[in-house]
Amino acid sequence: MIRIRGLTKYFGTHLVLDRVDLDVERHEVVCLIGASGSGKSTLLRCINRLIEPDYGEIALDGVSVSDASFGKTGLQRRVGIVFQSYNLFPHMRVIDNVTLAPRKVQRLARAAAEARALEVLALLGMESFAYAYPEQLSGGQQQRVALARALAGQPDVLLLDEVTAALDPELVGEVMAAIRGLKARGLTMVIVTHEMGFARGLADRVCFLDGGRIIEEAPPEQLFAAPEHPRTQAFLHRLL
Ligand code: ADP
Ligand code: MG
Numbered sequence: 001m002i003r004i005r006g007l008t009k010y011f012g013t014h015l016v017l018d019r020v021d022l023d024v025e026r027h028e029v030v031c032l033i034g035a036s037g038s039g040k041s042t043l044l045r046c047i048n049r050l051i052e053p054d055y056g057e058i059a060l061d062g063v064s065v066s067d068a069s070f071g072k073t074g075l076q077r078r079v080g081i082v083f084q085s086y087n088l089f090p091h092m093r094v095i096d097n098v099t100l101a102p103r104k105v106q107r108l109a110r111a112a113a114e115a116r117a118l119e120v121l122a123l124l125g126m127e128s129f130a131y132a133y134p135e136q137l138s139g140g141q142q143q144r145v146a147l148a149r150a151l152a153g154q155p156d157v158l159l160l161d162e163v164t165a166a167l168d169p170e171l172v173g174e175v176m177a178a179i180r181g182l183k184a185r186g187l188t189m190v191i192v193t194h195e196m197g198f199a200r201g202l203a204d205r206v207c208f209l210d211g212g213r214i215i216e217e218a219p220p221e222q223l224f225a226a227p228e229h230p231r232t233q234a235f236l237h238r239l240l
Contacts, residue, residue: 001025001028001061004047006056007020007056009051009053018213025188029203031190031203032191032209033192033206033208035235039211040192041161044159044192061156078156080155080158081158081160082143092134094137094145095117095131098117113152118130120148124144124178139171140167151182157187158190161192162193200224205217206223208227215231
């Protein structure tokens with residue numbers, strides 16, 4: 001579904017992504033791990049063109065993401081992204097946060113958008129909070145609303161950038177459970193996480209980034225139990 005070849009990005013003279021190749025199959029969950037600054041967020045943001053790379057190709061189902069047939073907005077609907085900071089609109093109820101983009105971007109009628117919103121909220125166990133305001137919710141619940149908002153556009157793939165990093169420890173589990181539920185439904189995801197146990201239990205494949213390169217990729221049971229590259233070994237060892 002996603003095919004990345006030779007992806008290269010500089011910030012000024014700093015090489016942040018160095019000829020990255022990555023393929024993601026439909027229904028696959030790929031986790032990106034690596035030290036802070038290794039380029040994980042930049043890689044994720046290039047996929048939906050929040051960041052424009054300097055060199056390389058990214059294709060979605062065989063079509064370049066910079067192809068005019070997508071348009072940036074169309075691409076960003078097909079490739080949803082959720083960040084660490086959930087950024088819900090505080091003055092809008094949950095349901096209005098979730099229906100905003102489908103109504104404004106996809107021009108869905110209110111009733112259709114609300115029906116879809118209630119469906120995705122139910123998927124994340126948040127339907128009973130549809131008419132609450134964000135400040136009435138815990139951080140974990142707000143993050144589940146942010147996931148619902150990304151799903152309301154019916155994306156083909158969801159990118160998650162450390163979505164549990166800002167949460168109190170006791171709220172991390174409910175968000176992880178929600179993400180496991182999305183995998184069970186066959187959603188294709190690329191997930192940046194510092195939670196190795198989560199990556200191990202969830203990923204079909206784990207990629208270790210170091211200095212802007214994917215230097216090792218393997219199924220989780222292999223990568224965590226018997227990492228081959230010394231830098232992967234050192235990274236995982238530091239976390240023990
Ligand atoms: P990670 O998500 O793995 O922590 P990032 O992709 O955020 O890594 O960052 C990779 C490198 O690029 C870091 O050295 C970071 O400081 C730098 N960087 C990220 N975004 C920018 C930016 N907008 N301008 C300049 N440098 C940036
Ligand atoms: Mg990051």
